[in-house]
Amino acid sequence: MSLWAELIPAAMVGTARQMPPLPGTAGEIGETLQAAHAAAPAAAGKLLGMAAVLATCGRAAGPQPAPGEYGAAADSESLPAIAEPALLALLPWLLQEAPLRLQQLVFIDFAGQGRRLPYAMLPAALELARANVALREFIQPLLGARGRWLAGQNPAWRFAAGVGESAPEAVLWSEGSTAQRCALLRAERQRDPAAGRERLVATLAELHARERGELLAELIHGLQLADEPLLLDLLRDRAREVRDIARTLLLRLPDGEFAARAGERMAVCLHQERRLLRKVWLLEAPEAFVPAWANDGLVADRPKNDSLGERAWWLYQLARQLAPGWWCAHTGLSPEALLHWAQGTDWVEALLRAWRETLLLTADAPWVEAMLAVLPAKLLPPAAAAELLALLPCDKREKYWLASLRELPETADPLLLVLPKILVAHEPGAMLSAGFSADLLAHLVAHAERQTTQAYQQRLWLLDLSCIIHPTVLPQLLDVFGPSLAGTPWLHAFEQLLRTRQALGR
Amino acid sequence: MTLNNEAVLALAPDAASASAARALVSPGKWPLLGRNDGAVWGECKGSGAKPYQTQVDLRASAPAFRCSCPSRKFPCKHALALLLLCAQQATLFTIGEPPAWVAEWLLSRDAKEEKQAAKAAAPRSEEASAGSAEKSRQRAGQRWEKLENAARELSIWLHDRLDQGLGMLGPAQMGDWQAQAARLVDAQAPGLAARLLEAADGIRQGEDWPERLLQRLGGLYLWCLAMARRGELSEETQGALRSVAGWPFEKAEILATGEQLRDSWSVVGIAQEEVDGKLLERRVWLQGAQSGQRALLLDHAYGGRGFAEPWLGQTAFAGTLAFFPDASGRALVLSQEGGAQMQWPSTTPEQEWDAQAQALARSPWLRWQPLIAAAATPFLRDGRAYLAWGDYCLPLLLGERDQWTLLACSGGHALKLMGEWDGHALHPLSAEGADGRWQRSLA
Numbered sequence: 044m045s046l047w048a049e050l051i052p053a054a055m056v057g058t059a060r061q062m063p064p065l066p067g068t069a070g071e072i073g074e075t076l077q078a079a080h081a082a083a084p085a086a087a088g089k090l091l092g093m094a095a096v097l098a099t100c101g102r103a104a105g106p107q108p109a110p111g112e113y114g115a116a117a118d119s120e121s122l123p124a125i126a127e128p129a130l131l132a133l134l135p136w137l138l139q140e141a142p143l144r145l146q147q148l149v150f151i152d153f154a155g156q157g158r159r160l161p162y163a164m165l166p167a168a169l170e171l172a173r174a175n176v177a178l179r180e181f182i183q184p185l186l187g188a189r190g191r192w193l194a195g196q197n198p199a200w201r202f203a204a205g206v207g208e209s210a211p212e213a214v215l216w217s218e219g220s221t222a223q224r225c226a227l228l229r230a231e232r233q234r235d236p237a238a239g240r241e242r243l244v245a246t247l248a249e250l251h252a253r254e255r256g257e258l259l260a261e262l263i264h265g266l267q268l269a270d271e272p273l274l275l276d277l278l279r280d281r282a283r284e285v286r287d288i289a290r291t292l293l294l295r296l297p298d299g300e301f302a303a304r305a306g307e308r309m310a311v312c313l314h315q316e317r318r319l320l321r322k323v324w325l326l327e328a329p330e331a332f333v334p335a336w337a338n339d340g341l342v343a344d345r346p347k348n349d350s351l352g353e354r355a356w357w358l359y360q361l362a363r364q365l366a367p368g369w370w371c372a373h374t375g376l377s378p379e380a381l382l383h384w385a386q387g388t389d390w391v392e393a394l395l396r397a398w399r400e401t402l403l404l405t406a407d408a409p410w411v412e413a414m415l416a417v418l419p420a421k422l423l424p425p426a427a428a429a430e431l432l433a434l435l436p437c438d439k440r441e442k443y444w445l446a447s448l449r450e451l452p453e454t455a456d457p458l459l460l461v462l463p464k465i466l467v468a469h470e471p472g473a474m475l476s477a478g479f480s481a482d483l484l485a486h487l488v489a490h491a492e493r494q495t496t497q498a499y500q501q502r503l504w505l506l507d508l509s510c511i512i513h514p515t516v517l518p519q520l521l522d523v524f525g526p527s528l529a530g531t532p533w534l535h536a537f538e539q540l541l542r543t544r545q546a547l548g549r
Numbered sequence: 550m551t552l553n554n555e556a557v558l559a560l561a562p563d564a565a566s567a568s569a570a571r572a573l574v575s576p577g578k579w580p581l582l583g584r585n586d587g588a589v590w591g592e593c594k595g596s597g598a599k600p601y602q603t604q605v606d607l608r609a610s611a612p613a614f615r616c617s618c619p620s621r622k623f624p625c626k627h628a629l630a631l632l633l634l635c636a637q638q639a640t641l642f643t644i645g646e647p648p649a650w651v652a653e654w655l656l657s658r659d660a661k662e663e664k665q666a667a668k669a670a671a672p673r674s675e676e677a678s679a680g681s682a683e684k685s686r687q688r689a690g691q692r693w694e695k696l697e698n699a700a701r702e703l704s705i706w707l708h709d710r711l712d713q714g715l716g717m718l719g720p721a722q723m724g725d726w727q728a729q730a731a732r733l734v735d736a737q738a739p740g741l742a743a744r745l746l747e748a749a750d751g752i753r754q755g756e757d758w759p760e761r762l763l764q765r766l767g768g769l770y771l772w773c774l775a776m777a778r779r780g781e782l783s784e785e786t787q788g789a790l791r792s793v794a795g796w797p798f799e800k801a802e803i804l805a806t807g808e809q810l811r812d813s814w815s816v817v818g819i820a821q822e823e824v825d826g827k828l829l830e831r832r833v834w835l836q837g838a839q840s841g842q843r844a845l846l847l848d849h850a851y852g853g854r855g856f857a858e859p860w861l862g863q864t865a866f867a868g869t870l871a872f873f874p875d876a877s878g879r880a881l882v883l884s885q886e887g888g889a890q891m892q893w894p895s896t897t898p899e900q901e902w903d904a905q906a907q908a909l910a911r912s913p914w915l916r917w918q919p920l921i922a923a924a925a926t927p928f929l930r931d932g933r934a935y936l937a938w939g940d941y942c943l944p945l946l947l948g949e950r951d952q953w954t955l956l957a958c959s960g961g962h963a964l965k966l967m968g969e970w971d972g973h974a975l976h977p978l979s980a981e982g983a984d985g986r987w988q989r990s991l992a
Binding site for chain 1: 571572575708709711712714715716759760764767768770902905906910913926928929930935936937938941956961962984985
């Protein structure tokens with residue numbers, strides 16, 4: 044607006060010092076300005092009059108036409124939206140305040156039915172996924188074309204921006220989100236493992252640590268000896284999570300050279316002796332660190348403040364490169380026997396630590412059960428036991444928990460001792476069986492007077508339990524514990540939870 | 550009044566009441582629930598020994614509430630929760646005769662209504678009405694005189710400011726501006742005082758502050774010039790001068806002198822914002838389907854009270870509006886019947902800008918223009934929101950959460966959109982896309 048630019052200097056300096064100029068412009072506006080200029084006797088009046096004309100005419104003129112270029116629109120949807128009124132009414136609460144496990148349950152259910160979220164809920168869902176990394180893989184399938192487009196508009200939501208499910212493979216690989224690329228690699232490894240490996244090798248250099256780890260983990264499908272060179276290479280990767288994943292995969296190749304070398308190294312430490320009438324195995328930790336071991340990812344210096352001594356540290360590293368099956372094969376002992384034997388050696392801490400770690404990676408069921416059965420709580424603290432328990436299939440877990448519930452000492456609080464373990468071991472989307480749920484409820488009710496945990500913690504656990512307990516037992520759970528929640532805001536949360544699960548039918 | 554979730558929540562005086570009400574919507578908290586044709590009542594367990602007695606009278610178009618709780622909010626969370634419960638689970642309410650405490654209240658309300666109706670309908674004596682007409686003419690004349698004096702004084706003050714120059718304005722000069730605003734308030738021109746203070750707020754804010762300040766001062770000077778030649782101006786323009794000054798119209802004056810129009814009116818957008826601390830202003834924009842006329846319903850709510858009439862966006866009604874005689878498009882609802890469909894007009898951008906210019910020609914001091922885009926696309930550029938509409942690209946002003954829900958509704962496709970234009974940016978209020986609707990969240 045150059046007309047204003049002509050008036051402003053006089054306005055700033057003051058009309059007492061400078062006469063306002065008459066902006067030179069033709070047409071009706073020019074005439075009106077002239078009239079305003081002429082009508083006022085004083086200089087200030089002339090300026091104010093012209094300002095009034097320009098302000099009003101400028102406002103009436105509206106904005107200048109300008110090109111508004113914007114990017115492509117969202118594609119059309121391939122999935123139907125969630126339409127049940129009961130679920131729609133609960134979605135705002137679900138996306139903002141519901142417990143994590145309930146959210147997982149609902150999202151897995153929606154994805155299983157092939158539904159997407161309604162548009163109005165997309166920003167809340169993307170925000171939830173941004174804040175809660177654990178939920179991202181569950182929310183991604185529910186976004187639909189519009190959700191992916193929206194994610195592309197906000198840098199904070201880029202992680203969700205992949206491409207449509209029906210895009211061709213090449214596009215999916217180059218532009219898809221990490222979850223989509225993992226799915227593609229998985230499918231390819233199942234068809235043609237070598238091609239999958241080549242694809243991964245080609246793209247490794249440009250990925251950052253997290254993505255490298257996630258894609259590498261997909262190599263477990265169709266794992267074969269030919270993959271070993273790549274894995275040995277990645278054993279020396281910069282990122283620890285990638286190294287760990289590489290080691291996991293190598294542990295599953297008992298016939299490879301890695302396993303062979305690991306076996307040789309450990310075999311040196313073990314030897315049999317004759318004691319009386321039996322042969323006994325003896326274990327000696329290595330005396331020195333052989334420099335060649337570093338090639339296989341072993342570290343010579345033990346971390347400060349670690350409870351293991353230097354030799355124990357080396358033994359631990361050697362041990363954790365072996366699949367548990369090697370021990371059984373080499374010594375001829377069963378897992379239970381090996382565990383008993385280990386407790387008799389000087390190196391029990393290193394051995395147990397190594398075995399626990401490898402079990403978490405290989406999930407060898409007989410070993411897990413043996414550890415849970417044989418080891419006392421001193422050597423296997425409850426948190427570690429819970430982690431191992433999570434590796435077992437659901438029905439075995441439930442048997443174990445029932446057993447521990449029955450063995451609870453008279454004065455113990457079942458809520459404090461058993462419930463957290465159940466929650467830690469829970470898989471998203473799964474549910475406790477009806478029988479176990481009923482038994483658990485019976486125990487909780489019977490020992491209600493023994494509950495020593497603080498009310499707040501208790502309610503948190505109960506809320507989480509309500510997400511995973513069997514649907515037939517859920518109303519009874521609320522009946523039992525509901526009255527103690529009356530008058531608190533928790534009651535609302537529980538009622539919403541019940542409504543959500545009923546609307547979902549689970 | 551129709552009972553559904555949205556309508557009830559629209560009655561809440563603020564967001565805190567709405568969420569407090571939602572937490573109370575559980576049958577366990579209400580030991581007594583009942584309703585009949587015109588009223589809903591219940592007893593709610595509170596923190597005290599006795600439960601709170603809450604009742605709502607639903608017979609008129611605007612509901613009336615009463616609750617024995619000590620809250621100062623109006624309607625309180627118990628009343629809102631009671632209505633929400635009735636909307637969601639009406640079967641919980643026993644239908645029957647109201648208990649004594651409800652029946653008494655309803656009766657007393659009926660008695661009050663009758664008294665008021667009788668007073669309005671009572672024929673006043675001829676001399677009394679002539680006398681009161683003369684008195685009001687005198688009062689009006691006095692008030693105009695005060696405004697004319699204020700205009701002269703303001704004009705001199707504006708001259709002084711421009712003589713001294715805008716470059717010397719800073720915090721030290723604000724006392725003088727506030728004193729001038731106070732003088733305007735004394736002269737019964739609070740609207741002008743508010744505009745002057747707004748102009749003062751803009752001093753040294755942003756790069757183009759001299760231009761914006763001059764625009765505002767020019768607008769004030771225009772008012773002064775118009776007041777000086779008031780006699781030569783039309784009734785309507787004089788009405789505009791009155792409204793800008795903040796001299797409100799009585800309902801009787803509006804009915805007597807303003808235009809009345811019957812049409813099918815669509816509620817195209819609702820804006821709500823806080824002005825001056827605890828005062829809430831609500832602007833409800835209407836579009837006439839046959840006449841193509843736009844109207845504004847302006848309400849204020851103070852303290853914790855909600856608005857008297859609930860309005861829901863993207864609904865419609867058939868009825869008559871009485872327009873204010875001040876060229877502002879402001880109106881009162883005289884009659885209202887249900888059963889109309891929301892309709893979006895299909896005007897081109899050029900037609901909208903033209904209509905805007907016409908409206909400004911009649912009253913140059915309008916703050917807000919309602920704009921309706923038949924097909925426009927919101928988009929982001931460098932983190933800012935814009936609207937692509939025909940050949941135009943307008944900056945959009947809205948909160949972050951609303952921005953994302955609007956983009957989710959559009960998906961990069963064109964929408965029908967309504968917003969308020971303030972001369973620089975568009976404040977979007979409601980939109981409709983191919984698969985859903987969007988409304989700006991209320992403050």
